[in-house]
Amino acid sequence: MTTFLQFHILTPWGPSNPNRDDQDRPKQAMVGGVPRLRISSQSAKRAIRESTYFALDLAGNLGTRTKRLYGELVKRLIAGGAEAAAAQAAAETVAAIFGKLDAPKKDAPADRVATTLAFISPAEWALAEELAGRILAGEELPKEKDLKKLVLRRADGAVDIAMFGRMLADDADFNREAAVQVGHAMTTHAAQAEEDWFSAVDDLNKAGETGAGHLGETAFGSGVYYQYVCVNVDLLVENLGGDRDLAAKGLQALARALALATPTGKQNSFASRPRAHYIRAERGTAQPRDLTGAYFVPVKAQVGIPGAIDALESMADRIDAAYGAVAEAVEVMDVERGHGSLQAIADFAAASVGQG
DSSP states (O other): OOOEEEEEEEEEEEEEOSSBOTTSSBOEEEETTEEEEEEOHHHHHHHHHTSHIIIIITTTSOOEEESOHHHHHHHHHHHTTOOHHHHHHHHHHHHTTTSOBOOOOSSOTTOOOBSSOEEEOHHHHHHHHHHHHHHHTTOOOOOHHHHHTTTOOSSOSOHHHHHHOBOOTTOGGGOBOOSEEEOOEEESSOOOOEEEEEEEOOGGGTTSOSSOSEEEEEEEEEEEEEEEEEEEHHHHHHHTTTOHHHHHHHHHHHHHHHHHOOOOTTHHHHOOOOOOSEEEEEEESSOOOOOGGGGSSOOOGGGHHHHHHHHHHHHHHHHHHHHOOSOSEEEEEETTTTBOOHHHHHHHHHHTTOOO
C-alpha cells in the first residue's frame, strides 16, 4: 500500500506582500464566502526549491529549470575549443530534445531560447554535454526517440524534479509525476489587502521647495496562514530510481524548508521572515485529506494562533471519528505550547521512507 506523508502548517505573517498578483497586491481568495489572503502553490514551491536546506543538504541532486540550455551549451562548447558555427549546430540538436527552440535572430544567432521551460536533472545536463561533444566529433547518431534516450531519464537523482514533477511537451514518455502536492496557503481568518501611501525626500532639496521628491503606494496584508502539503512517499522513491536514502534526505530538507522558506516578494520593504509556529506531520496508508475545512468558518482574529491550532486539531479529530484514523503516526511541533521541535519533524519525515 502507498505511504503518504502529510504536513499541516500554521505560520504568522506580519505586514508583508510576499506573493503579488498582476496589480502588485497580495494574492487573495474567497473561502467560505469570506475574503482571505493567499500565497500560491507555485510561489511556495519556488521558495522551497530556493531554500538553504535544498541548496546545501541536496547539493548535486537538484535540477535546473530553464529555457536557456541551448545558449549554455554553445558557451561551454566554444570554451572547450569548438568553432562557433559547429557549437551552435550541435547545441541546437541537443537542446531540441527538451523542447522546441525559437527562431534564430539574424544579428545574434546564438541568442536562442526554448519556447517552454524544461526541468533538467544534473544527469541529463551531463549527458546533454556529452552528446553535443559526440556530435562535434562527427559520430553518427540515432534519430528522434532513440536520440532522446541518450539524454532523457524517467528517474534519476534530481530531488526537486522527483518531488514537484515535470512536463516535457514534446515527449510525454519522460514526464515526471509530482510526488509532492502543495496547496495554496490561506489565512485562517478574514483578511484583506491594505494600502500604504509613502513619500521620499530629495536629499539635495532640503532648503528648496516643500513637498516630497517622490510619492507612491504599495499594498500589504498580514495574518496566520494555513498550508497543506501531501507527499506520496512511494512515488518519490520511484522517481529517484529507488534511492531510499536520497528520498529520506530529501524529505528532511522538505520538512525544514516548509517551516522556514518563504516567498521573498517585497522583502526589503517589509522584512518579512516568519517561521512556522505549528506543524502537524502525519504518516499512513489511508487516503490523504487536507484540513482546510477547519477554516471555512474563519477563526476570530482575537484568538490568534492558539485558536487556529484548536480549530485544526478539532477538525482532524472529527474527520477521524467519521472515517477512521487517517494517520498511523503523528508528530507535532507547537511553538505556542512549547511542544516538539523542527528536528523531530524532519526525522519523522525521513522515517516515512522506511526500509522498503
